Amino acid sequence: MNHDPADFAEPTPLPPGQRSAPLRPLHYGRVPRLSLDTWSLTIEGATADGGMTCLRWEDICALPQIEVVADHHCVSHRSARALRWGGVPARTIVDLAPPADEAQWSLVSAAYGYHSNVTLNDLLSPRALFATHLNGEPLPPEHGWPMRLVFPHLYGWKGPKWVMSVEYLASPRRGFWEERGYHFTGDVWREERYAHQE
Ligand SMILES: Nc1nc2c(c(=O)[nH]1)N[C@H]1C(S)=C(S)[C@@H](COP(=O)(O)O)O[C@H]1N2
Numbered sequence: 420m421n422h423d424p425a426d427f428a429e430p431t432p433l434p435p436g437q438r439s440a441p442l443r444p445l446h447y448g449r450v451p452r453l454s455l456d457t458w459s460l461t462i463e464g465a466t467a468d469g470g471m472t473c474l475r476w477e478d479i480c481a482l483p484q485i486e487v488v489a490d491h492h493c494v495s496h497r498s499a500r501a502l503r504w505g506g507v508p509a510r511t512i513v514d515l516a517p518p519a520d521e522a523q524w525s526l527v528s529a530a531y532g533y534h535s536n537v538t539l540n541d542l543l544s545p546r547a548l549f550a551t552h553l554n555g556e557p558l559p560p561e562h563g564w565p566m567r568l569v570f571p572h573l574y575g576w577k578g579p580k581w582v583m584s585v586e587y588l589a590s591p592r593r594g595f596w597e598e599r600g601y602h603f604t605g606d607v608w609r610e611e612r613y614a615h616q617e
């Protein structure tokens with residue numbers, strides 16, 4: 420009988436308060452209908468040169484791609500294990516359209532007004548990515564097609580699906596869930612769920 424070396428690997432630990440559950444789409448509102456012809460990612464706000472950068476789908480496809488295998492933790496305690504995300508490192512996008520020195524924060528927005536606040540540090544973390552693929556296939560519409568943000572070390576709400584823009588900020592602002600009682604940073608390993616823990 421053949422064994423995959425993974426059969427003998429230690430199971431990776433889950434962050435505190437999380438339990439394994441199958442991946443299922445979770446979001447506020449409807450799944451938007453988008454077209455690659457009109458789709459773009461805008462990087463704006465407190466940029467280094469004061470301008471804005473608009474990346475179209477073909478620009479994204481021309482950037483270096485990576486794969487990141489990570490668990491996906493919803494703050495509702497469900498964790499989907501070992502998802503294989505493919506896409507562009509968030510750091511690559513930041514390098515392409517860098518922020519001004521004072522811009523240590525950002526607000527990442529999606530279709531229908533969803534947004535989350537993310538620190539520049541988190542955007543620069545090596546495993547953060549703008550994902551276009553899940554387990555080798557283009558993202559299913561309900562999981563954020565054509566592109567979403569993924570932060571393996573933060574709760575799922577920090578990663579907007581159907582991402583449209585990154586706005587660099589010179590002072591902190593709160594996103595959709597952060598305004599509704601959820602934590603400013605949302606680190607899963609520190610169990611930063613709620614604003615009252617800040
Ligand atoms: N645009 C958008 N992105 C979103 C959300 C949302 O409501 N709208 N929900 C977030 C939350 S709370 C989680 S847990 C994950 C869920 O990702 P999944 O649907 O791929 O499981 O998406 C995040 N991204």
Ligand SMILES: [Mo]
Nearest residue numbers: 493494575576
């Ligand atoms: Mo979530």
